[in-house]
Amino acid sequence: MSPVSLLILGDGRFPSGGHAHSGGAEAAVAAGRVRDAATLEDFCRGRLVTAGLVAASLSAAAAAGYDPLILDDAADARTPAPALRRAARRLGRQLMRAVRATWPGSELEHLAAARPAGVHQPVVLGLAARSAGLAPQSAALAAAYDSVCGPVTAAIRLLGLDPFEATAVTARLGGDMEHVAAEAAGQAARLPVDGVDALPAASAPLLDITAEEHAAWPVRLFAS
Known part of the structure; x- marks a missing residue:
């Protein structure tokens, strides 16, 4: 297992197309729910334990074969x-090409x-980790990191937030x-016995609702 491969996957310069997506941050900024570093952290933590956990478990399962x-x-x-399925x-x-x-x-x-x-991004990410020789938990960690760094990077552009x-x-x-990542890898390890029902289905209804609203905006900075 190469730690360098994990760094490459998590690098913002890896051409995965993530720079065009805010992970729901653009809609949250417009609604006033994300205003500064503190509210951004709350948003990212909530996204991490819902959509991020689901993505991490899918990546871990794909990395496990x-x-x-x-x-x-x-x-x-x-x-x-539907807007989130299209974005994924x-x-x-894009990730598959890279x-x-x-x-x-x-x-x-x-x-x-x-x-x-196209295939959902977390699944491709897990298969990428497998191709790079990474363990399932490393794939889950890459997905968890991705679920946070997208909104954080977007917030710098949307709010003029200090990069530091x-x-x-x-x-x-x-x-x-x-x-x-550890929780996701543990759930993915149960798939051979329990099937895909072992994977979490944590929901974030506000992300779902605002994704549909955001997709209908005539002018927006990010694709999602």
Whole structure:
């Protein structure tokens, strides 16, 4: 297992398309729920233990070798908002392009051929981790980190937030990310016995509602 591979996956310069998405932060800023570093941290913590936990468990399961097509269907079932499903598949397509160039492998080629319309980003992330030789918990950690760093990076642009304060938000959530990653990996390990029902289905209804509203905005800075 290479720690460098985990760093590459988590690097904001990795061309995964995440820079075009705010993870719900743009709608939260517009509604006044995210105003500064403190409210951004609250938003990210809530996102981490709901959507972030689901994403981390899907990534861990894919990294463990569970059928990615079944996981993609499970991701659909856990993403009730059509706008979020579309965003997840767009991000998955972009990530797939980057991963196939960086860590080419037959599993990635098979998945790309089987789902040409795109696969949910967390599933692709888990398969990327598997191709890079990472353990399921590392894949879960990458997904947990991704669920936080997207909104944090977006908040810098949306609020003119001090980048040092934004980085401090990410750092303060480090322990929470590790906890979510460990929980997700544990749940993913139960799949051979319990099937996809072992994966969490934590919901964030406000993220779902505002995602649909955000998708209808005539002018927006981020795709989601």
